[in-house]
Amino acid sequence: MTDETATKPEVTMEEIVALCKRRGFVFQSSEIYGGLGSTYDYGHYGVLLKQNVKNEWWRAMLQDRDDIVAIDSAILQHPRVWEASGHLEGFTDPLVQCLGKCKKRWREDHVREEQLGAADAEGEITCPECGGELTEPRQFNLMFKTHMGPVEDAGSVVYLRPETAQGIFINFKNFLQFSRRKPPFGIAQVGKSFRNEITPGNFIFRTREFEQMEMEFFVPPAEAEKWHQHWMAERMRWYTELGIRPSHLRLRAHGPDELSHYSSATSDIEYLFPIGWSELEGIANRGDFDLTQHAKHSGEKLEYFDQATGERYVPYVIEPAAGADRAALAFLVDAYDVEEVEGRKRTVLRLHPRLAPVKVAVLPLVSKEGMPERAREIFDQLRPLMQAEYDEGGSIGKRYRRQDEIGTPWGVTVDGQTLEDGTVTLRDRDTLTQERVPADELPALLLKKLSEPWKSPKLG
Numbered sequence: 015m016t017d018e019t020a021t022k023p024e025v026t027m028e029e030i031v032a033l034c035k036r037r038g039f040v041f042q043s044s045e046i047y048g049g050l051g052s053t054y055d056y057g058h059y060g061v062l063l064k065q066n067v068k069n070e071w072w073r074a075m076l077q078d079r080d081d082i083v084a085i086d087s088a089i090l091q092h093p094r095v096w097e098a099s100g101h102l103e104g105f106t107d108p109l110v111q112c113l114g115k116c117k118k119r120w121r122e123d124h125v126r127e128e129q130l131g132a133a134d135a136e137g138e139i140t141c142p143e144c145g146g147e148l149t150e151p152r153q154f155n156l157m158f159k160t161h162m163g164p165v166e167d168a169g170s171v172v173y174l175r176p177e178t179a180q181g182i183f184i185n186f187k188n189f190l191q192f193s194r195r196k197p198p199f200g201i202a203q204v205g206k207s208f209r210n211e212i213t214p215g216n217f218i219f220r221t222r223e224f225e226q227m228e229m230e231f232f233v234p235p236a237e238a239e240k241w242h243q244h245w246m247a248e249r250m251r252w253y254t255e256l257g258i259r260p261s262h263l264r265l266r267a268h269g270p271d272e273l274s275h276y277s278s279a280t281s282d283i284e285y286l287f288p289i290g291w292s293e294l295e296g297i298a299n300r301g302d303f304d305l306t307q308h309a310k311h312s313g314e315k316l317e318y319f320d321q322a323t324g325e326r327y328v329p330y331v332i333e334p335a336a337g338a339d340r341a342a343l344a345f346l347v348d349a350y351d352v353e354e355v356e357g358r359k360r361t362v363l364r365l366h367p368r369l370a371p372v373k374v375a376v377l378p379l380v381s382k383e384g385m386p387e388r389a390r391e392i393f394d395q396l397r398p399l400m401q402a403e404y405d406e407g408g409s410i411g412k413r414y415r416r417q418d419e420i421g422t423p424w425g426v427t428v429d430g431q432t433l434e435d436g437t438v439t440l441r442d443r444d445t446l447t448q449e450r451v452p453a454d455e456l457p458a459l460l461l462k463k464l465s466e467p468w469k470s471p472k473l474g
């Protein structure tokens with residue numbers, strides 16, 4: 015935590031949702047049928063943004079270090095996986111239903127927190143919607159159930175995975191064998207997970223279908239605490255290097271009654287979302303819980319044998335588990351800014367250039383003879399190198415406003431002078447400075463800018 019920790023969100027969720035819809039980042043899913051509760055479709059810029067978030071995560075896991083390997087496991091797994099992992103029995107939330115007018119369902123712990131100040135506080139709670147009496151809580155399993163094959167009987171039940179992590183544990187033996195790794199080493203995965211959340215909401219913060227970025231780091235038991243500390247620091251660094259202001263991030267250790275069934279210690283990285291401080295990523299010490307459980311249920315030995323020392327042990331697991339959608343939302347919120355420029359309101363996404371959906375927009379000033387053609391040539395030079403966009407429609411001011419709202423860090427204007435001396439104007443999204451540079455130097459110049467460290471201009 016930093017000294018100047020922020021206390022108030024600066025932007026509302028409504029403003030973020032409106033921008034996402036206006037500029038085609040994220041839409042309500044199945045909109046023409048009235049929408050399906052808390053499911054969202056990503057449009058062009060949303061896909062590019064989320065892809066960049068995932069790419070940066072992969073870069074941090076695979077390229078910036080050499081002790082992690084990648085996996086892409088199946089969403090549908092043997093039902094016994096969820097028996098062994100404890101999800102069938104323990105992956106539940108306390109559900110209460112309103113007995114009054116509205117009959118709505120709620121998560122009991124959330125209502126307690128809202129009405130009594132803590133999830134485990136004793137005392138009477140009432141329906142947040144209509145004030146009605148609530149039922150006694152019952153444990154509701156969050157896994158989506160379906161059937162495999164043409165017969166829908168008990169023997170064909172399978173579950174959509176509620177976390178990507180189990181696909182890693184059940185492959186531990188394969189990885190020891192084929193990737194010739196020894197602890198400490200990690201296995202990383204990005205993919206969809208599904209949870210039948212009782213109260214999803216707050217846009218893409220909590221949905222029933224979402225993408226996770228999880229890494230299981232297998233370590234000798236005696237080193238678990240050291241690596242837990244390491245991963246907390248590393249993950250905080252990842253967010254701040256990608257532009258999140260440190261004052262809007264904090265680490266919070268779980269209390270004993272908050273811990274998941276598998277965890278002996280977890281800390282959340284929290285971000286100051288428009289809904290207040292909320293979990294962005296969890297970093298857990300899962301101990302040997304998962305490997306031991308799968309060994310017991312499958313009969314396979316899931317341990318590491320060190321030939322050099324003759325030592326045999328079940329590694330402990332340190333797990334940084336992030337959500338790609340939730341991270342994309344945090345980056346959007348942190349980047350959102352409104353300022354007045356020459357008497358006009360300017361909305362701008364001050365995204366880290368590496369996260370920005372489009373890196374550079376090429377804009378011919380007017381459609382004077384030869385100008386669009388020259389602008390197209392410049393665009394064609396740039397687009398193999400980075401996501402670029404060509405736009406000749408509407409006034410230049412309007413085109414810049416559009417690019418500002420999707421967070422494009424650089425704009426190239428092609429004008430009359432370009433045709434005379436080969437230079438273009440390069441506009442910076444954040445400082446609004448414009449400099450003339452030779453068009454031929456643009457590829458090298460922009461690649462250099464893209465590789466430089468970046469700091470949010472909101473930090474001053």
Ligand code: GAP
Pocket residue numbers: 176177178179209211218219220221222223224225226228293294295296333335336337338339340341
């Ligand atoms: N394997 C550990 C695990 O799944 P988790 O804290 O339940 O831990 C990890 O989930 C991350 O996944 C969360 O910090 C969050 O970013 C994301 N996540 C979890 N549930 C989500 C949901 N319903 N909608 C969007 N993201 C979610």
